Amino acid sequence: MLKKRNYAEYLSKEELMAFSEYRYRTQNNGYGKKTCKIKNFNTSEKAYARMNTQLYSQRVALSLDTRFTQLNLNSIVLGGSGTGKSRYYVKPNLLQSNSSFVVTDPSGELLRSCGKMLEDEGYVIKYLNIEDMSNSMRYNPFNYIHEDADIPLMVDALISNIEGPVKSKGGDSKFWDETSRTLVIAICGYLFETQPMEKRNFTNVVKLMEIMNVVDEDTVEMDELDKLFADLEEADPDSYAVSNYKVIKSAGRGTTAQNIIISTLAIFSRFFKLGKISNLTYKDELNLEEIGQKKCALFIITPQGSTTYNFLAAELYTQLFDILYKQGHANAKKEGTTNVEIKQNVRMLIDEAGNVGTIPHLENIISTCRKYNIAISLIYQNKAQIESLFEKKWEILVGNCETMLFLGGIDPSTVKLISERLGKETITTRYVSNTKGRASSNTVTTQALGRNLMTTTEIEQMKNENCIVFIRSMKPFMDKKYPLEKHPNYKKSGDYSDKNLYIPRRMIRLKRGVLKSLEVYRCDEEEYVHPKYMDKYQDEWDADSDDFAGSESVENKENSEDIEDVLNEKRINMPPEELLKVLNMDMEKSNEAVKVLKGYNPYSEFDMEI
Missing domain, CATH: 1.10.8 (Helicase, Ruva Protein; domain 3)
Incomplete structure (x- = not known):
């Protein structure tokens, strides 16, 4: 049965399992052959494209309500070149428009295709263009x-x-x-x-x-x-x-x-x-704090060939995780609870993650991000990329992703991993022996053997339209890849019509005069300002210190407090000239006090307030 919660429809685990048209069984109905069972779907089970889900394949989706599913939304996506990682996984999930998104976008294809649709849905569009830095928003760490x-x-x-x-x-x-x-x-x-x-x-x-x-x-x-x-x-x-x-x-x-x-x-x-790079990084226009507060879509456009400047992408991801975690703790402290979820759920779709670089402590982040309402999808071409980046920690990373999507490929280490995760099935073999002669006989011997559900060769030869989905606590699914053109929002995307393309037209020109004016000064330069004059120290410096020339004098600070006393007290039995001399006030700070002083009457023991 479909369950309604917060005006969204959810599927139970049993119904989710029924999404897979082909699911491998560990049973055997023949001799030396494995079989697949076809599942017939009723009307409710066909309603798989719920907008409040994360899509994996044509018939497999997972609710964003992790408390309901008891599963995190972290995913590992493996697929060789040309298997459709962007088309069959990233784009359909962007069209869901159900989270804030942070997307690694090789060559800018995803921004052009989905940017306008997301903007029409009320998203704030942000982009860091490392490929074409003159057509980018600025980012200053x-x-x-x-x-x-x-x-x-x-x-x-x-x-x-x-x-x-x-x-x-x-x-x-x-x-x-x-x-x-x-x-x-x-x-x-x-x-x-x-x-x-x-x-x-x-x-x-x-x-x-x-x-x-x-x-x-x-x-x-x-x-x-x-x-x-x-x-x-x-x-x-x-x-x-x-x-x-x-x-x-x-x-x-x-x-x-x-x-x-x-x-x-x-x-x-x-x-x-x-x-x-100086022009790109001397100030910031991304406002990363907004991503955890309202619906935003940040596209990090990286070159497809060179990775020379991709350190900026790794830096951005590192700081963003830190920002979101701090927001969660600040919200919990403000509300007096232990719930550290950020206001707006965030999904990281890190395409070509092997080219982004090293995000420090990612294996720790991916193990804790669920409680902050953050989901991470790491998209690699093969297992070797993961091992090269994380060495001995790669198993920790994969182990904290409760979903794995395999879109195809021929990398030996990857197909071996998939074959092992699929497990084994039991097959029955039959041996028939005939003995001829005076005492002829027939002997039939049956034997149960184990074989991999799919061998590495069978995985390599898997049809290009198929994929395999692993979800913790469930049997693996073999299904067709998600058909992008069937998504309800497809006609709003740039893949459907060029009229829907998002074309960034922001050109940031290099102004060397501006950069020159922002340079820090040496001690021997006339413009140099001693550090003690900076605001940071004005706020923290002890007012009793005679060495701190940048703050107001102690006398002036006391005078500032006396001004407030003048305005509040009812008795000021003092001539105006003498009061101004004692207080040592400048006219800007004493406008309100002067109103009181003008009402001074030397023959009255009370002040007159005007």
Whole structure:
């Protein structure tokens, strides 16, 4: 029976199992042959395209209500080139328009096909175009740094994915990696603690690296970067940036330190001194916080050939997971509950996940994201891609995806995995022997044997229109791939008509004058501002400190409080000139007080208020 809950229809597990027209059975009705049983469907079972579901094949879908199904919505999708990962899985699920979506979009096909339909459904469309950076919304990772603890996460994702000699290979290069990482954290921390938001970007990280001068071990002179951090330490001795910078300086001077700095600078300069990347990352227009609050669709457009700049995609995914988790905890704290679900459910459709790069701690994220109302679909060409990215942790990743969709392929490791997951069936073999002669006889011997439900050869030769779906606690399904043209929203998509194509027309021009104006200043430059004057320290500095020149004087702060007392008290038996002298007020701050003072009557013991 169909069950109604929150105005949406759901199927029980038994009815869901009936969706599969062909489901393999572990039984045998013949000699040495396996059989499939065809299921006849009644009217209610044919209503499989519920909009509140995640689609896997023509007749297999899973409700988004994970409490009802007791299953998470994390999926592993495996399919070789040309098996239809985008057409038969990603596009149908985008047409469902039932979640916020974050989609890896090789070449921009998905945005063009589904963007207009989603926009018409009320979605906010966002896109980061790594393939054509001049036709993109801007993304600045610094925009999502709100505390010191956010900095290592941002830097880890960056260093894990940027190519070059800082890649950790163990041994001495491990030290090399950690030193480079600490240097970048220190400089990012300096920007976060001292600079306004418009000057926090990786272009300025490179500029600060450039003014760092490594000298001989016997030389004690300070370079320009030393002076900046010395000023910061004077303003805030407990600075997180300063503590990391001291680690770098304690590593010593000379050849080793110089090589580390030069290598780190070379790698960062290779990317962030490029005009197109500086222009793309100097400010932020994506507003990632909205994705967990209302229906949004974010398309991350990646090149199909080169993966050189895909570190930006990995960085974005890393920060987005962190943002959504924090939103969940903030909501729970605000409501006084333990429920950390975010307001708007989010589905990550990470197509060509093997080319996105490394998302730090993804195996931990995928094991906990369900309770935050987040679902992740990782789409790979084969098992080898997963193993190369996660090494020994790949089984943890796959084990936390309760659904696997196999669309076809011939990769040996992949078809072996599918064959093993399908399990075995029992077949009966019959041996007949005849003995001729005076004592002729016939002997019939039957024997039960086990064989793989599908051998690797049979999986390789599976029809291109078929797919296999595995769902935890159920027998595997063999079904036809989802027919995109049968989806109720298909006629609204760009695949149906060119009139429905979403054409991004946002061109961001490189303005070197703007970028130049946002550069951070050195100590010897006239525009340089001492860190103690920054807002961060104005908010936190002790007002009793005489060294803090950037705040109001203690006397002025007391005067500000006295102004409020003047307005509230009924007795001011003092001449106006003397009161102004005591309070030391400027006219802008004393307009309201002057109204009281004008009513002063020296012959009355009470003030007159006007």
